[in-house]
Amino acid sequence: MKRPLLFKLATIALxxxxxxxxxxxINGVINERKSSQREVVEEIAKSSSYSQKLxxxxxxxxxxxxxxxxxxxxDTKVRYQAEELKNGHLYFLPSAFTVDGRLKTxxxxxxxxxxxxxHADNNISGHFEVPxxxxxxxxxxxxxxxxxxxxxxxKDIRGxxxxxxxxxxxxxxxxxxxxxxxxxxxxxxAMIKQPELTQKSILHFKLDLVLQGTESLSIVPIxxxxxxxxxxxxxxxxxxxxxxxxxxEVTETGFxxxxxxxxxxxxxxxxxxxxxxxxxxxxxENRYFGVGLIDPVNQYVKSDRAIKYALLFVALTFAGFFxxxxxxxxxxxxxxxxxxxxxxxxxxxxxxSLSEHIAFATAYFISSSACILLIxxxxxxxxxxxxxxxxxxxxxxxxxGLLYGLLSAEDYALLMGSLLLxxxxxxxxxxxxxxxxxxxGKVERVAA
Numbered sequence: 001m002k003r004p005l006l007f008k009l010a011t012i013a014l015x016x017x018x019x020x021x022x023x024x025x026i027n028g029v030i031n032e033r034k035s036s037q038r039e040v041v042e043e044i045a046k047s048s049s050y051s052q053k054l055x056x057x058x059x060x061x062x063x064x065x066x067x068x069x070x071x072x073x074x075d076t077k078v079r080y081q082a083e084e085l086k087n088g089h090l091y092f093l094p095s096a097f098t099v100d101g102r103l104k105t106x107x108x109x110x111x112x113x114x115x116x117x118x119h120a121d122n123n124i125s126g127h128f129e130v131p132x133x134x135x136x137x138x139x140x141x142x143x144x145x146x147x148x149x150x151x152x153x154x155k156d157i158r159g160x161x162x163x164x165x166x167x168x169x170x171x172x173x174x175x176x177x178x179x180x181x182x183x184x185x186x187x188x189x190a191m192i193k194q195p196e197l198t199q200k201s202i203l204h205f206k207l208d209l210v211l212q213g214t215e216s217l218s219i220v221p222i223x224x225x226x227x228x229x230x231x232x233x234x235x236x237x238x239x240x241x242x243x244x245x246x247x248x249e250v251t252e253t254g255f256x257x258x259x260x261x262x263x264x265x266x267x268x269x270x271x272x273x274x275x276x277x278x279x280x281x282x283x284x285e286n287r288y289f290g291v292g293l294i295d296p297v298n299q300y301v302k303s304d305r306a307i308k309y310a311l312l313f314v315a316l317t318f319a320g321f322f323x324x325x326x327x328x329x330x331x332x333x334x335x336x337x338x339x340x341x342x343x344x345x346x347x348x349x350x351x352x353s354l355s356e357h358i359a360f361a362t363a364y365f366i367s368s369s370a371c372i373l374l375i376x377x378x379x380x381x382x383x384x385x386x387x388x389x390x391x392x393x394x395x396x397x398x399x400x401g402l403l404y405g406l407l408s409a410e411d412y413a414l415l416m417g418s419l420l421l422x423x424x425x426x427x428x429x430x431x432x433x434x435x436x437x438x439x440x441g442k443v444e445r446v447a448a
Contacts (some may be wrong), residue, residue, distance in 0.1 A: 011334050012318055016311070019341040023310045026348045030307060033352065034300035040113040045214040048108075048117060049159030052213035053288065054099075055184050055220040056152035057166075057205060058272075059092040059128045066142040090134050091276060093269055094205075097126040097223025103232035105293060115214060116293055118232070119161065122209045126223055130201040149191045150175075150205065153184030153220075159212040166190050166207040175207070183275045183284070216240070218290030224263040231256040234293045241289030259289055299355035299363070302407055307348050309403055314344055320395055324383060336382050340375055347371045361404075368400040 045051075064085050071082050101122040108115050133140050150166060157177065164175035171193065179187030195201035211217075218241060219228055233254040239245055243265075245257035263269065268287055275281035318337060325332045347367050354363035372393055380389030 008322075012322060012337060015334060015337050015341060016314055016318060019314055019338075019345055020311065022342070022345045023307065023314075023348065026345065026352070027304075027307050027310075029349070030300060030303050030352050033356070034304065037113045037300060040110045041115040041214065044108050044110065044115040044117070048214070049156045049212050050214060051155070051216040051218075052120070052159055052211055053155040053218045053220070053290075054122075054124075054153070054209075054211075056179075056187065056222055057094065057124075057126075057150045057207075058152070058181070058184070058222065059094075059130070059148060059203065060151050060181065061090040061092070061134055061148040062146035063088055063090065064144045064146070089276075091272065092128050092130060093272060094126040094223040095129045095225070097124075097221065097226045099124050099219060099228040099230075101217070101228070101230045103217065103230065103234070103291075103293075105232065105234045116234075116295065117212060117214050118217065118234075118293060120209075120211045120213065120217055122211060123206075124209060125204075125206040127205065128201075128203040130195050130203060132200055133197050145194065145197075147191050148194060149180065149189050151179045151181045151184055151187065151189045153179050153181070153187040154209075154211070155186065156213065157186045157188070160188075161210040161212055162208065164188055164207060164209065166205055168192050169204055183272075183281060216290060216292040218288045220268070220288045221259070221261040221266050222268060224269075226259070226261045226266075228259040228289070229256070230258075230291060232291070232293070236294050238292040238294045239289070240292055242287060243289040245289075255291075257291065261289075299352070299360045302360050303348065303352045303355060305407055306351065306403065309406065310345070310348065313399065313403065314341055316399060317341075317344060317396065320392065321379075324388065324392065332382060336378075339378065343371050343375050343378075364404055368397070368404075372397050372400065 064087055066083055067086050068081055068083050070079055072079050099122055101120050103118045103120045106117045106119065108117060134145065136143055150168070152175075154160065166173050166175055168190075173190045173192060175188040175190040177188060179185065180189045181187075192203075195203065217230070221228070221243070231254065235250060235252050235254055237248075237250060237255045237257065239248070239257065243259055243261055246260050248257040249255060266287055268284070271284040271287055275284040317340065321332065321337060321340065347370075350367035350370060351363055354366055357363075358366075375396060376389055376393030379392050380386050383389055383392065
């Protein structure tokens with residue numbers, strides 16, 4: 001049977017495009033399952049608590065100030081001094097702020113999907129330096145100070161697992177729900193005694209906060225000098241925010257990390273004042289650091305990455321098929337190409353369905369082995385030789401191994417992929433270096 005080269009190549013290209021239809025449908029299944037997993041995580045977080053962010057504590061001093069202003073009576077044109085009262089707040093950030101946190105993780109399942117929660121036992125301490133008369137340099141008699149309070153922002157207060165008490169110097173005070181500050185969002189507060197206004201005061205604070213959350217914990221370095229130490233039994237942390245840890249250690253049993261920031265590196269006081277007085281909160285809201293508890297073996301992420309290589313995988317397999325066809329003078333029917341392509345497409349469906357119940361590596365091995373055995377058995381008859389079928393199966397197994405390497409080495413995927421394509425192009429050029437392409441289609445081939 002004589003087949004022109006151009007027609008055969010066009011047929012193979014059309015088959016590859018047609019195979020993208022079932023592969024796209026399988027990709028849709030992967031995205032749907034990934035979306036379902038995300039919905040389950042959201043539902044579990046909705047019924048327990050979301051990711052957490054700690055802001056504070058902040059010392060807040062409400063006040064009422066007498067404001068005098070000269071005005072002119074519109075009828076008599078007589079100048080007079082009007083007096084009115086204006087409410088306001090003074091804010092003081094800690095001079096020293098320390099957090100020592102330990103996160104214990106917990107898995108919660110709903111059907112075949114899982115969500116990761118943590119319970120963070122945080123010891124928070126530090127001190128405020130309160131200046132004489134709260135730093136008021138104007139006429140102090142115009143100010144009437146209300147009871148000060150300590151305010152702390154907690155992103156999702158449903159995650160608070162203990163009765164909060166804050167120690168201010170020698171006083172142990174119950175904290176109440178609500179931060180009372182819009183810029184801190186949800187949280188807690190505690191009313192404290194008025195410090196001595198005639199002299200500088202040091203207010204030491206200490207509280208233990210047991211907090212439940214999902215996926216991540218972030219902290220705003222609120223102090224002029226902030227020290228945060230976090231540890232967990234989860235061995236796959238993702239450090240996030242504006243500041244990386246100055247020291248970290250990650251092992252198979254968990255991680256520890258330490259952050260150190262200063263007033264100069266965060267400029268947090270200015271950012272806080274811009275948010276509090278000018279309603280410009282972008283800089284303040286972005287000043288944080290923390291850790292996310294990621295899952296590096298998420299089967300949906302890896303399956304999604306695997307199917308991105310589907311076009312390349314099918315094209316390389318067909319190229320190997322075509323190479324054997326022209327070198328061994330075989331006539332392989334497009335239907336046979338199509339059946340091999342469908343087997344390659346079913347690999348991804350097997351992979352995602354198995355990986356939902358067993359480890360991804362095991363699911364990959366079983367799926368690839370099943371496809372290699374099926375295709376190897378089939379091409380043994382197509383290529384009319386057990387040896388050729390074994391060689392093709394071995395090459396296909398090597399291709400699956402290289403694909404797994406690409407999935408495992410995320411940072412080097414581009415480099416490995418480039419080297420793979422370059423190597424395969426070199427092999428193809430070497431094997432066809434003496435081939436007379438004009439003679440293809442004019443030679444009698446053996447029907448497969």
